Amino acid sequence: MAKDFLADVRDHYDVIVIGSGLAGLTGANVLAKQGYSVLLLEHHYQLGGMATWFKRRGGHIFDISLHGFPNGMVKSCRKYWTKEIADKIVQLKGIRFENPQFSLETTFNRDDFTKLLIDKFQVEPQTVQDFFDTARNMNFYDDQSMTTRELFEKYFPGRDDVVRLLMEPITYANGSTLEDPAITYGIVFSNFMNKGVFTFKGGTDALITEMREELIKNGVDLRIRSLVEKIEVDKNRKVTGVVVNGKRIGCTAVLANANIKSTILHLAGEENFDPEFVEEAKAVRVNNSSCQVYMGLKPGVGFDYCGDLLFHSEHRGFDIEAMLSKQISSRTFSFYYPETRPGSDRWLIVSSTNARYEDWANLSEEDYERDKKDLCEKTLDCLEQYVPGIREKLDWVEASTPRTFKHYTRHIQGSSFGTKFEGLKVSQDLPQQIQGLHHAGSVGIIMSGWLGAMNYGVIVSNEIDKYLTPSAATI
Numbered sequence: 001m002a003k004d005f006l007a008d009v010r011d012h013y014d015v016i017v018i019g020s021g022l023a024g025l026t027g028a029n030v031l032a033k034q035g036y037s038v039l040l041l042e043h044h045y046q047l048g049g050m051a052t053w054f055k056r057r058g059g060h061i062f063d064i065s066l067h068g069f070p071n072g073m074v075k076s077c078r079k080y081w082t083k084e085i086a087d088k089i090v091q092l093k094g095i096r097f098e099n100p101q102f103s104l105e106t107t108f109n110r111d112d113f114t115k116l117l118i119d120k121f122q123v124e125p126q127t128v129q130d131f132f133d134t135a136r137n138m139n140f141y142d143d144q145s146m147t148t149r150e151l152f153e154k155y156f157p158g159r160d161d162v163v164r165l166l167m168e169p170i171t172y173a174n175g176s177t178l179e180d181p182a183i184t185y186g187i188v189f190s191n192f193m194n195k196g197v198f199t200f201k202g203g204t205d206a207l208i209t210e211m212r213e214e215l216i217k218n219g220v221d222l223r224i225r226s227l228v229e230k231i232e233v234d235k236n237r238k239v240t241g242v243v244v245n246g247k248r249i250g251c252t253a254v255l256a257n258a259n260i261k262s263t264i265l266h267l268a269g270e271e272n273f274d275p276e277f278v279e280e281a282k283a284v285r286v287n288n289s290s291c292q293v294y295m296g297l298k299p300g301v302g303f304d305y306c307g308d309l310l311f312h313s314e315h316r317g318f319d320i321e322a323m324l325s326k327q328i329s330s331r332t333f334s335f336y337y338p339e340t341r342p343g344s345d346r347w348l349i350v351s352s353t354n355a356r357y358e359d360w361a362n363l364s365e366e367d368y369e370r371d372k373k374d375l376c377e378k379t380l381d382c383l384e385q386y387v388p389g390i391r392e393k394l395d396w397v398e399a400s401t402p403r404t405f406k407h408y409t410r411h412i413q414g415s416s417f418g419t420k421f422e423g424l425k426v427s428q429d430l431p432q433q434i435q436g437l438h439h440a441g442s443v444g445i446i447m448s449g450w451l452g453a454m455n456y457g458v459i460v461s462n463e464i465d466k467y468l469t470p471s472a473a474t475i
């Protein structure tokens with residue numbers, strides 16, 4: 001008989017969390033610690049959403065999105081998870097750029113970038129300082145009409161080399177482009193520049209395992225392989241429950257960690273919202289997706305130090321079209337040394353490229369397999385210059401595409417980083433449309449990435465707390 005993943009589930013919870021991305025997991029943990037009954041429903045067989053991993057024959061463990069996050073994760077993990085989790089966050093010191101315009105390695109923080117911009121790129125010290133101060137002082141309440149392109153034009157006119165240095169890593173980190181509001185750049189860039197780039201020692205599997213244990217300890221009812229099909233809303237536009245794997249479960253509030261557009265248009269249903277709000281939701285643009293190539297070396301076989309993150313490109317200037325093109329000329333290599341997972345004898349490399357869903361969505365199975373193979377081969381050709389003899393060293397290679405991300409996370413168009421900026425307002429306005437319905441997860445670029453998603457989960461769980469216990473919230 002098929003396993004019932006909802007066995008012994010209760011009839012009613014204070015909060016049902018739909019999805020176990022970092023926003024969903026963190027929101028669930030905060031609410032459970034506040035004493036609410038919480039059910040977390042995840043359609044995949046594994047928790048974490050994009051913050052996940054997979055294993056392959058021969059003992060390889062590949063991380064999907066553990067490439068680098070800002071130091072703010074230390075504080076967020078300590079405050080909303082555990083000290084043990086926070087203590088495993090370590091700095092990545094070797095961030096490399098290799099392109100026709102420059103070749104350099106940096107610790108990717110303000111001091112080092114200041115030095116590079118002045119000494120190597122010959123920018124006036126005052127301009128560098130003004131730029132950093134402007135970026136650091138940007139916040140959500142600022143004028144949002146200035147684009148990132150205009151910000152760069154103001155400080156570094158005609159300097160496509162400087163723009164590339166400042167922009168390329170951020171585009172990889174959150175999919176933003178020069179046409180997005182400058183604040184989306186300023187906030188994320190400054191988060192990184194604060195102290196540099198960090199990772200989790202032990203890998204995503206260790207992180208999510210520790211989070212799972214903490215959730216269970218705090219009383220969260222966790223269910224995997226549980227696909228929410230519907231959010232139930234009564235005639236007074238109040239959330240009353242969800243339908244999951246065909247079963248109805250009641251709740252007072254929902255925290256949806258699914259894609260914001262899916263939450264509104266598919267799970268809750270257009271008929272439950274004001275028509276203008278539905279139009280606003282439909283107009284939200286999703287961010288681009290990604291392709292990755294995962295390469296596992298034979299046990300004990302390694303390579304000379306290549307840095308931790310390497311931004312490789314073969315064309316001049318920052319060019320978003322080239323970065324999204326299926327004819328790949330830009331790649332980010334993440335090099336994982338055995339120290340990533342203490343005790344391991346594995347060297348792994350993951351190559352990531354930004355990608356368009358439509359380039360992969362409608363291929364026949366045959367063409368899809370052919371193009372994935374081609375992606376692997378071209379990636380290995382490129383990698384050969386950094387890891388000579390890579391093909392002989394390899395034990396495993398495979399690729400993922402926007403289709404893969406869509407399949408596992410159900411994000412519209414396999415979006416790696418949620419939505420463009422306008423998605424944030426729609427996400428925040430949700431409870432004004434339907435009482436008790438809240439959303440947290442990658443939206444608006446600034447709420448994307450590990451840190452953004454996690455912090456948004458906290459912000460929204462505090463809103464849910466106010467909804468569930470209004471008197472306590474005003475004390």
Ligand SMILES: Cc1cc2nc3c(=O)[nH]c(=O)nc-3n(C[C@H](O)[C@H](O)[C@H](O)COP(=O)(O)OP(=O)(O)OC[C@H]3O[C@@H](n4cnc5c(N)ncnc54)[C@H](O)[C@@H]3O)c2cc1C
Pocket residue numbers: 018019020021022023024041042043044047048049050051064065066067068069173226227228229257258259290292352405408409410411415416417418440441442448449450451453454
């Ligand atoms: C290739 C790649 C590389 C990345 N690299 C980095 C990086 O280096 N640093 C960084 O900070 N960020 C990175 N990111 C982005 C980061 O991983 C995400 O922004 C973040 O993890 C998203 O968290 P989230 O809470 O929005 O939820 P998601 O991770 O999007 O998870 C949503 C969850 O909801 C579940 N779900 C959806 N619908 C339903 C339903 N109806 N019923 C039940 N469950 C449902 C999904 O299965 C999923 O588990 C990367 C992303 C990708 C794809």
